[in-house]
Amino acid sequence: MAAGAPPTAKHYLDDPTNAVLSGLYGVTLTNPSLLFDKTHKIIYRHPSSIASPENVAVVCGGGSGHEPGFSAFVGQGALTACVAGTIFASPSAQQVRACLSHRLPAETQGIIVVVTNYTGDVLNFGMGIEKARAMGKKVEMVLVADDVGVGRAKGGKVGRRGLSGTALVVKICGALAEAGASVEDCAKVGRLVVDNLVSLGASLNRVHIPGRSLQEAKEEEERLGPGLVEIGMGIHNEPGCEKVKADLPGLVRIMLAQLLDQNDQDRAYVKIERGDDTVLLVNNFGGTSNLELSAVVTEIVNQLGNSYGIKPRRVISGTFFGSLNGPGFIISVLKLTETGLGSSKSMLELLDAPAEATGWSASIKPETWEKDYGEIKTVVEEHEEDRRATSLQVDPDILRSALKSGLDRLIASEAEVTRYDTIVGDGDCGVGLKRGAEGILKMLESSQVKQDPLASLWKIASIVEATMDGTSGALYAIFLNSLAANVRKLDSSDATELTPKMWAQALVDSLKALGKYTPAQPGDRTLMDALVPFVDTLGSTGNTREAAEAAKRGAEATKGMKASLGRSVYVGGEGHTEVPDPGAYGLSQFLSGLAEAL
16 A cells, blocks of 8 residues: 555455456466466466367456456366456457457357446457457357346346356357357357346445445445345446345345246246256355355255246356455356257256366266255154163252253353453354253253253253354263263162252262363363362352352453463454453353352
8 A cells, every 4th residue: 555545445455456467367376277468468278278279269258356257267168268357347449359369279260259248348349359350250249138137127228237147158158169169059059048047136235346445445335224135236336226124035035036027027038937947056246155155045946946846957156256245146047948059069068068167166067966866764863862760859940940040141141252252262152152051941941850850961961962063062062961971870779869069079070071071271261260160169068159159250260361272372462351251251150040049
């Protein structure tokens, strides 16, 4: 950043020009068969990597910021070259002409240029194409306009925008060219794909462009408004067709209706009916987590089947046509239609054909898709509980009341535990404890608490195993299972009431068992700073309230204590001086609530 320049929004590269050039060069580092023309911002295949230079060459391009589209689609079985503009701006006609004239095999029988339907792209690629034709080259343009967010009335003469369906057009045209098809056939099939393709995007926010000021970035964010998702948002920060407040199922329901409802005359571009063979592409704008994108795919596939009777032949998800760091996704549905070119040249076979391009991430083989796996009998895991009853006894009402009191208090403290863990850890401790507590509460409400304490311990241990993950979940599960085993050791032939001293003995033995799996001790800033004082005090006094107070003091003492174990070890800063250990604090809250009810 230049001295005196206004601060910019957070990016690894503040200079957009450097970002584009470095990003393009990086494509050649992940695929050594590619070359980079820095002057014209062209990625193209090395001549020696092209086995049949007489085959049709396939070219695509557009503004940068849509990676991996389409520089990373250059490679065998996909694009021969890609021309890139600056961020969200079309390449110039001169760049296009340089590509068509000098960066493709001289022997090629013809060129297919795939262009997304944006005015700048159409004009600049069109000018380059006309210059190439004037030089005697055989060139055909395939214009991609798959967006249904722009209806017929609003689209007017401009028509629909090009979205992530472009990736399918590029892949099919590239595979067809690789198979030796004519330029006429490649163009015909490319246009057939476009005619049977619908796409629609949605995003939670605008994107940030490298080099923009903080104020500009803030204004972009504020344009959408809190709690809203924008349907039909374009890939260049263009406004969508509507803003809605909706959960994921509601959002997908609206989007699929716009894509598939034949009664919507403004948007019913392609007639896709129940039972039609289709391909589903779910494209990440770039800022949606892989976890969320996978959940989005699940919701879309479920609704396609349940509401429309459509089971896609292929489901492809990932980032294919991005929009920098946009927190959104695009649904593209392709209706598979006969190409008329015979065996091995159907749309599906061309999509399945191999491609050596890092941007095409569909890696599942066609045999895997087509195999009939048949139904399998689902084995339901039984709780591995030792169901042998003991003669030990507790008052069921007191046990239920004490557990409920402790669990309610733990759940109420979740926000505070989460705040502490956000400062010194990864922020998930409170949620994990709450999830386990809610599971145990549900068990207490739905089943009878028996006199035999072992029955409840087995159930609680199983719930903790199933609901609490991470390190703390494993520690609690080990401890509770050990506690169940040690309580069983106290059994005798006669009915015996389980006293605080007996509980304490079982707890002490369980701590020893836990020590086999973790070196954590008081002073390490972990949940042990609350658990050990509780067990020790209960053993020496038999008083649950005094033990809970000891646990509380132990948790408070972790404030200012430097962690020796756990994720806090890796977290920098002085957060440990401001808050107690989240795990120790959460446990102390449960124990305090437990003691209050006894």
